[in-house]
Structure formats: C-alpha cells, structure tokens
Amino acid sequence: MAINYLSAVAQQYPFHLSSAQEYQDEQIIQMFLTACAKAPNTRRNYYRALEQFRQFLSGVPFREVSWREIEAYKIYLTKGFYRDAQKPLAPASVAAFIAPLKSFYKWGSDRGIGLFDHNPAQNIRIPAIVVTSRRHYLTRNEVGKLLETLRRQSLRNYLIGLSLVLLGLRVSELCGIKWKDFNADLLETSVWLTVSHAKRGKTREVKIPHDLWRMYQEHARKLAGSPEPDPELVLFAITPRQIERIIKQAGTTSGIQKQPTPHWLRHTNATLALLQGASLQQVQETLGHAHINTTQRYLHTVEQMKKAAPDYVQDCLMEFM
Known part of the structure; x- marks a missing residue:
C-alpha cells in the first residue's frame, strides 16, 4: 500500500x-x-x-x-x-x-507566504526599553571570589561559572552542551564549541581557552567513567533554574554585595573583553548577537570605566591640589 x-x-x-x-x-x-x-x-x-x-x-x-x-x-x-x-x-x-x-x-504578509493581505503591525511601535544592564556585571575581584566559591563546591559548579564568564554563554546554551559539540580546528591548535541551542535557532562557534578545555575533558571523563565519552554525553544535565540557584547561592557565600545571575556573567564577559581590547565584532560573534547595536550597549559601561573628563582636569590642576 x-x-x-x-x-x-x-x-x-x-x-x-x-x-x-x-x-x-x-x-x-x-x-x-x-x-x-x-x-x-x-x-x-x-x-x-x-x-x-x-x-x-x-x-x-x-x-x-x-x-x-x-x-x-x-x-x-x-x-x-x-x-x-x-x-x-x-x-x-x-x-x-x-x-x-x-x-x-x-x-x-510576505508575498511569498500570502496568508495575510497586509501587515497590520507594520506601524505598531514597540515601547522603548530602558537599558538596566549597564551595572549588571561583576568586577574582576568579584569574579575571582565567585569562581573560588564554585571551585570549592565541585568541578561541575566551577565549570558552570567559568563557561558563563569566559565564553559568554546564555544559560540555555550551557545546558545544551554535548561532548560532540567540541571540535578541533584544522591545525589542531585550538578547540571550538559549536553552540547549537542559540536564539532564533542559529549556531555559532566559540573558541575554548586551553585550560578550560583541559577541565572540560576531566569533567566529561568523570561523567562517562571512560577516557572516551559518548558523543551524546550532556555535560551539564541540569535545568537553567538550577544553574541560576547555583550562581546566586555562590554569590551569597562568597560575600559579594550583589546578587549575580548567569546573565550577569554574560554581561561581565562582554565588558571585560572590550576593556581588554577585543573588537565589537569579536564580542558580537562570541555572544551571538544578531545586531551590532546590541553589542554596542556595552561600550557605555566600558567608556565609564576609562579616563573621564574630571580625570583630565585633575591632571591639569594637580599642582594646586
């Protein structure tokens, strides 16, 4: 039949x-x-x-x-x-x-789709959203305290913190990482992570620092109980909500006077990368922003941290102070 x-x-x-x-x-x-x-x-x-x-x-x-x-x-x-x-x-x-x-x-309403005669939402404006994330980052010392607390808890928790702050991953992307998502480059000098659970169904490649890759290997082999983990092995088989709790509790334990979230560590990644000389395009590619305008929001925070007008005036008037 x-x-x-x-x-x-x-x-x-x-x-x-x-x-x-x-x-x-x-x-x-x-x-x-x-x-x-x-x-x-x-x-x-x-x-x-x-x-x-x-x-x-x-x-x-x-x-x-x-x-x-x-x-x-x-x-x-x-x-x-x-x-x-x-x-x-x-x-x-x-x-x-x-x-x-x-x-x-x-x-x-696209001509190739043709389900609607017109687009009634074309002239509808989305409300302006105040950017509240400019202070949602951790300082270098705060990151150190948070990571040290996570390191004392377990290798898994330490890797969660490192992955969020070093790679700038979204928490949903972190939860989706499988062993098969890691691949060496053509010359086998670097390892890259294929992020396949990104927004809008897009994928991107994120470079893995050498020390982080060594810890990923150790973690995966412990989970698998074998030197050759299964390609389908999920490295962080927990929910986004559980990761949020891990980061929040670690922030409290470490004595940080803030309430960090996984997304704060993503903001921290972007801010530190720009401060250390990374280009907007590099940060955009790492974070998976669809538009460069989204990445540019972090420039405001970076510029505030650099030398400001009062600093220049102080330099000029230092002999009178």
Missing part, C-alpha cells in the same frame, strides 16, 4: 494543501513557529504571545485584524488590564508580547 507522505506531513505542517482562507489560526501559528522559531525558548515565548493575543481578540480571526486591534492590545497590556491586580506591565514585558506579533504579521 502506497504511503501518502504529503498527507502525513500535512497533519502537523499543512503548508500548501489548501488556500490561505481555509487555514485556522492555530495552523497559522504552527506554520509560523516552524518557519521562524527554531530555538525551544523562542518557540515557547512566541507561542505564549500569540496565544495571549488570540484570547484578547475573542474570536476575531488573525486575518481580520487591523492596526486598531493591535494598538488596543498594547493599551490592554500597558494600562494594567492584563493583570488581575490592574498593575501595568513593564515596557520590556509589553515588548515581549508585541515583538512576536510584528514578526508574525511580517512573515504572514
């Missing part, structure tokens, strides 16, 4: 089997997620945003939405109607709900 493979695939991904007018909203959402949200976290966040908007529409199909409905939805979020306590969402939270809608309608 011949198998109709096209029909089998269409049960979950009904891309080209009927006219656009016959697609249900749920089918359109699934097609969008399949095409545009490769990473699990992105897929989950996009689905949450689209499902919340669909509930707000109360039966109005996606294809009948105009900019008015989206603006009304933005008011619904910003004025506190979204929460039972009537408390407005922060701009960053509103942006997290609106940005997926803009991507969704831009994708669906």
